[in-house]
Amino acid sequence: MIYVKEETANTYDVPFVGTLKPYAHQIVQQQLIREVIDQNKKVIIWNEAMTGAGKTLANYSSLLYDPHIKALGIYPVNELIKDQYRSVQKNLPLKDWEDIGIWTADELKKRREPGQTTIEQLAESMNPAFRLILSNPDYLMLISQERFHSYKKGEQPALFYQLLEFQLQIFDEFHLYHVAQINFLLQWMALLISVAPYKPFAFLLSSATPRNEFFALARNLGIEIWRVQDKVKEWLDATKPPVFSKRTYLEPLKLQVKSSNLRQWQTAEKILENWRDVEEYLFQYPKAKGLVILDSIHEAQMLASQLREKGYEVGEVHGLSDRQKSEIELGKQITVATATVEVGVDFQGDMHKDFLIFEARSAGSFMQRLGRIGRGSCSKPSPPLHVWAYAPPYVAERINNQSPAQVTRSELKDFIMQSYQYYQDFIPYIHKVGGMNLVHHYHLIAKHQLEKKENPILANIKQSIELLYGEGFESQRTRYEQLKQEKILEPVISFRGQNTLESHLFRLKSWRKESEHHETFYPDVWFWDESIPEAPLRKYDFWFVLRRRMVRFITKEEMIAKVNERFRGAEREEHLAALQNDYVLGYAVAMGIREKPARLHWKLRSSVSKHKGQVVRIDRLSLEAPEDPWLNQELKQLFHSAEKKSWVAYMVNHSIWELSDLLRLPPMFRIYPAKKQGADWSIAFNSEAFQLWSIMERVRSEVL
Numbered sequence: 241m242i243y244v245k246e247e248t249a250n251t252y253d254v255p256f257v258g259t260l261k262p263y264a265h266q267i268v269q270q271q272l273i274r275e276v277i278d279q280n281k282k283v284i285i286w287n288e289a290m291t292g293a294g295k296t297l298a299n300y301s302s303l304l305y306d307p308h309i310k311a312l313g314i315y316p317v318n319e320l321i322k323d324q325y326r327s328v329q330k331n332l333p334l335k336d337w338e339d340i341g342i343w344t345a346d347e348l349k350k351r352r353e354p355g356q357t358t359i360e361q362l363a364e365s366m367n368p369a370f371r372l373i374l375s376n377p378d379y380l381m382l383i384s385q386e387r388f389h390s391y392k393k394g395e396q397p398a399l400f401y402q403l404l405e406f407q408l409q410i411f412d413e414f415h416l417y418h419v420a421q422i423n424f425l426l427q428w429m430a431l432l433i434s435v436a437p438y439k440p441f442a443f444l445l446s447s448a449t450p451r452n453e454f455f456a457l458a459r460n461l462g463i464e465i466w467r468v469q470d471k472v473k474e475w476l477d478a479t480k481p482p483v484f485s486k487r488t489y490l491e492p493l494k495l496q497v498k499s500s501n502l503r504q505w506q507t508a509e510k511i512l513e514n515w516r517d518v519e520e521y522l523f524q525y526p527k528a529k530g531l532v533i534l535d536s537i538h539e540a541q542m543l544a545s546q547l548r549e550k551g552y553e554v555g556e557v558h559g560l561s562d563r564q565k566s567e568i569e570l571g572k573q574i575t576v577a578t579a580t581v582e583v584g585v586d587f588q589g590d591m592h593k594d595f596l597i598f599e600a601r602s603a604g605s606f607m608q609r610l611g612r613i614g615r616g617s618c619s620k621p622s623p624p625l626h627v628w629a630y631a632p633p634y635v636a637e638r639i640n641n642q643s644p645a646q647v648t649r650s651e652l653k654d655f656i657m658q659s660y661q662y663y664q665d666f667i668p669y670i671h672k673v674g675g676m677n678l679v680h681h682y683h684l685i686a687k688h689q690l691e692k693k694e695n696p697i698l699a700n701i702k703q704s705i706e707l708l709y710g711e712g713f714e715s716q717r718t719r720y721e722q723l724k725q726e727k728i729l730e731p732v733i734s735f736r737g738q739n740t741l742e743s744h745l746f747r748l749k750s751w752r753k754e755s756e757h758h759e760t761f762y763p764d765v766w767f768w769d770e771s772i773p774e775a776p777l778r779k780y781d782f783w784f785v786l787r788r789r790m791v792r793f794i795t796k797e798e799m800i801a802k803v804n805e806r807f808r809g810a811e812r813e814e815h816l817a818a819l820q821n822d823y824v825l826g827y828a829v830a831m832g833i834r835e836k837p838a839r840l841h842w843k844l845r846s847s848v849s850k851h852k853g854q855v856v857r858i859d860r861l862s863l864e865a866p867e868d869p870w871l872n873q874e875l876k877q878l879f880h881s882a883e884k885k886s887w888v889a890y891m892v893n894h895s896i897w898e899l900s901d902l903l904r905l906p907p908m909f910r911i912y913p914a915k916k917q918g919a920d921w922s923i924a925f926n927s928e929a930f931q932l933w934s935i936m937e938r939v940r941s942e943v944l
Contacts, residue, residue, distance in 0.1 A: 242497070242639075243646045246619050247290060247490035252481040257301050258333060261484040264472045265289045266298040269444070271475070272466055273302045273408060276442040277309065282433050284458055286445045287468040290649060291611040292489040295446045296327045298468075299410045303332065303371050312406035313374045314425075316416045318344045319584030321374045324412070326586075334371060341365035343375035359388045359395050366402045373406065377421065380428050381735045386684060397688050404436045413583050414447035415604060418906075419666045420927050422454050424735050427677040430461055430708060434700035435685065448653070449604060453667050460707050490649060491614040493625035499636035500599060502907075507599040507630045508539040512546060517628065521595060525623035528594040531587070532576045533609050535599060535908065538788045541833070544576040557581055562775050567591065582608050587615065594623045599630040601907030603660040606631065607653050635659045663906040669934035673732045675705045679713075679720040680733050727857045728888045737927020738763070762823045763925065767791065768802055769830040777803060777815055782825045783912065786863070786871070787837040791828040793878050799827040826878050840865050842914040842923050848891055849916075855933045859886040861923075864915070890929035892936065895920040903935060 249263050256262040256270070269287055276283045289295050302309055315321045321344055328340060342348075343362065352361055362383070365373060382388055383403065386396035409432075411425060429443055443463075455465055475481075496517075500510045511532065522528060534540045537558045544554045555569030558578040569575055571590040587593050596613040600606035606629060614625050631639070638659045647655065682701045689695045702713040709716070723729040731737050765785045768776050777799075785791065796819065803815045843864045851858065862879035865871040879885075892899060896911050899922050905911065910928045914921040924932045 241645075242495040242643055242652070244493050244495050244652055245646060245648050246488050246492040247292075247649055248486050248488050249293065251484045251487050253484040254481050257297060257304060257331065260297070260331075262297070263289075263294055263487075264476060264481075265468050266294055266301065267481075268471050268475050269298040269468050270301050270305075272468065272471060273309075273442050273444075274306070277302075277306065277407060277440050280438075280440045281464065282441045282443075282462075283464045283466055284429075284443045284445060284455075285466050285468060286447070288448050289446070289468070290448055290490065292615040294489070295412070296324060297331055299412070299444055299446065300328055300332055300372065302408060303334070309408055310370075310406045311372045311408040311410065312403065313372065313410040313412065314377055314380065315374065315412050315584075316376065317580075317584055318346070318376060319580070320413065321376065321584070323584045323586055324374055328372065328374075338371045339365075339369050341370045341373040341375075343373060343379045357388075357390065359390050359399060362388075362399055363395075363402065366399075366405070377425065377428075377735045381424070381733075384428070384431065384681060384684075385733070397684075401435075404432065404439060407440055408442050408444070410444040410446065412446045414445045414451065415449035416583070416608075418931075419453070419669050420732070420737050420931060421735060422451060423457075423670050423674050424677060426454060426457050426461075426708070427675070427681075429458070429463065430678060430704040431681055431701070433461075433463070434704045435697055437700060448607075453665070453670065457670065457708055460710070461704060462707065488617045488619050489615070491616045491618050491621045491625055493614050493627055495610075495627045495629065495652075497629045497631055497636050497639045499633040500630035502535075502599055502601050502630070502632055505536055505539060507534060508536075508543040510630060511543060511597060511628075514628070515550075518595070518597070521626055525594065528623045529572075529592065530574045530595040530597065531581070531593040531612060532574065533581060533596075533598040533612070534576070534578060535601065537578055537784065538833070538837075540576045540578055547574060547576070559780060560769075560772075560778055562772075581612065585612070587612060594621075595626045595628075597628045597630075601632070602663060603657045605907070606656050606660070610649075610652075632660075634661075662904055664904045664909075664935065666931040666934055669931050671709060671711075672934045673719070673723075673930055675709045675711070675716045676720050676723065676729065677733045678705045678708075679717050680729075682717075727886075728855055731888055731926040732930055737930075762825055764824045765791075765826055765828055766799060766819065766822070766824050767828040767830050768799065771830070771833075776806065779818075779822070779824065783840070785828065785830070786840060786865075786875075788834055789828075790831040790834060791871070791874065792831060793826050793828050793874050796827055838865050838871055839867050840913070842912055844891060844914050844916040844921055844923070846917060848921075849893075851891060852893060853933075853936065855888065855890045855929050857886050858889050859884065861885075861887055861889070888926050888929055890924050890933045890936075892922045892932070893919065894922060896922045899932075903932075 251261040251263055252267065253261060254267055256267060265287060269285060272285050275281070276285070287295060287298060289298065299313070300311060303311060313324060315324060321342060325340060325342055343365070348358065348361055383399045388396060388399070390396050417425065429441070432441055458465060498510065498514060500507045518530070532543065534543065537560055540556065540558050544556050547554045553573040555572035555575040556577070557566050557569050557575060558580055561569065570581070570585065570587070585591070593613055596609070598609040600609060610627065610629070613627060614621075639655070643655055644651070678701060682698060685701065686698055689698065705713050705716055720729070723732065763782050764779050765782045766777070766779050767785055767789065769778055770776055772778070800816065800819055803812060803819065807815055840863055843862050845860060848858070863875045865875060891914065893916070896913050899905060899911065911922050911924045911932065914923040
């Protein structure tokens with residue numbers, strides 16, 4: 241048992257927001273933002289403040305002191321956008337005429353006027369009344385790459401140029417992005433300072449976990465990096481501000497770390513085996529409420545079902561649950577959830593939790609999930625907070641044998657980071673394909689410029705590419721054209737690393753006649769699940785659906801007929817629009833949950849050996865389930881349809897287990913088993929294909 245101490249910090253009697261007394265990091269960050277704007281600088285301001293320490297106010301308080309500042313808040317998940325919107329509205333006294341824009345598909349749909357296009361709606365939310373826009377990185381891509389449809393000439397690029405007015409740009413939960421996404425965001429910053437070198441930009445990074453590869457590239461670009469915590473000490477020494485009070489912002493808790501074979505997905509079983517510990521806690525504190533976080537939706541559903549059989553009131557929050565009922569489910573006695581609750585859920589009020597159970601495949605996951613509990617001001621919370629963490633055996637053993645009996649959260653974080661093994665960071669990806677997004681923007685922006693040869697903006701973009709990656713612009717442009725010619729460019733210039741919008745990319749070339757998106761593999765399945773009668777239509781990852789559900793494939797027309805029969809009014813129109821405008825692997829009816837996961841693999845042709853070691857677009861792939869005749873027959877019908885399919889893929893003649901161990905692949909990295917003439921292979925698609933390719937050349941020469 242480890243006792244994790246409360247976290248406290250001083251507040252100071254200095255002007256801030258209304259009558260609020262700020263923490264030191266809040267007032268210092270506000271001053272740094274003013275310095276950036278006043279001195280026309282381009283600076284990354286990095287704030288390592290812990291969860292619960294008031295980062296939202298630190299990020300946005302400057303809006304109150306300078307009416308000319310406009311802020312753009314970028315968050316990795318939409319739930320976090322909603323949470324930030326509520327927090328800003330509650331704590332930031334904007335004037336009556338000032339507004340906040342929310343750029344998510346759901347919110348834009350709610351607020352759209354009849355006949356209004358998406359571009360018109362986005363442009364409207366950038367008028368002077370909107371001081372703040374909250375969005376996700378996808379909109380940066382969609383706008384800067386001119387992917388929103390428009391009949392009006394100049395309307396697409398105009399959106400990007402309007403975003404140049406947002407000189408305060410916040411990137412929260414930065415540690416959640418993988419290397420390709422970090423590289424995308426860095427290219428976004430490079431694009432802004434290349435196109436608008438005369439404007440100041442303060443890029444705020446809120447993360448307790450440093451990303452050294454990001455900072456190294458930013459320094460190449462010439463962007464200054466200011467660490468707030470370094471400046472706090474300078475401010476305290478220089479001004480000696482009066483202390484107002486000491487405030488608790490993270491409550492104390494008791495932590496038990498238990499061993500679980502996470503690789504075999506057995507944590508739910510372990511939780512039930514050890515449930516007596518929870519029962520003893522609940523016997524002492526019968527009104528206590530708890531949260532369980534698992535990585536597998538299937539495990540979450542099975543555990544929730546078995547806890548209900550024990551008599552508990554259990555809610556579920558995961559990728560297949562009804563998002564409209566999330567607050568109700570989170571308010572129940574026990575909520576079983578997946579990573580969807582890691583960010584963007586404020587466990588306060590009816591959703592407050594007193595005990596937490598989670599599994600953690602990495603140090604980052606451990607600390608992120610631990611942060612879901614204890615965000616409060618009580619030094620002795622009642623009931624006392626209790627956490628059970630399930631970790632790999634080697635981690636559990638080290639923590640239980642070597643951890644001090646009492647630690648601060650900062651000390652615990654350091655110990656956890658040291659306890660987990662190193663995972664692959666895919667840094668070579670940056671140097672192999674890192675500059676493709678900027679090269680793409682070079683071509684887009686060149687279309688808007690009258691002077692092509694000696695244009696300062698184009699010269700700035702060229703220089704940024706060369707400074708960032710240490711490679712000449714022409715060699716990077718040659719690589720860009722090669723990837724485009726081979727039809728594998730989209731995963732390295734889109735934020736999510738998928739290719740669901742590549743029809744926009746190839747539409748740029750007039751010679752490109754056929755519609756690319758009709759043949760492209762999309763890794764989702766629309767399925768109809770009668771076990772969820774209130775919301776039977778679902779879309780989810782193909783691998784989960786096929787392995788964990790008994791399915792029968794149907795046609796798109798049959799799925800549309802089901803929607804027409806079940807739904808009415810606006811709900812029906814919304815579902816029909818989603819089906820009509822989407823591209824997926826297939827459509828299916830779920831007929832039940834499998835007791836054991838189906839064993840699937842991709843079948844490779846004998847000719848794929850010539851593509852070994854390359855990212856390629858390949859067709860004539862198919863899935864097989866040799867141990868399940870029913871599913872195998874369904875898959876044959878799906879993959880032998882007349883509709884052409886192709887994949888951006890990387891294939892390796894080693895099993896996924898061999899590669900995972902050899903390369904230290906991160907947990908949840910999307911790589912799939914494959915077979916070629918009975919031999920074990922592995923296959924990865926889209927961004928993961930490029931990430932795997934980027935490290936295999938070195939590994940093959942050293943090991944394989």
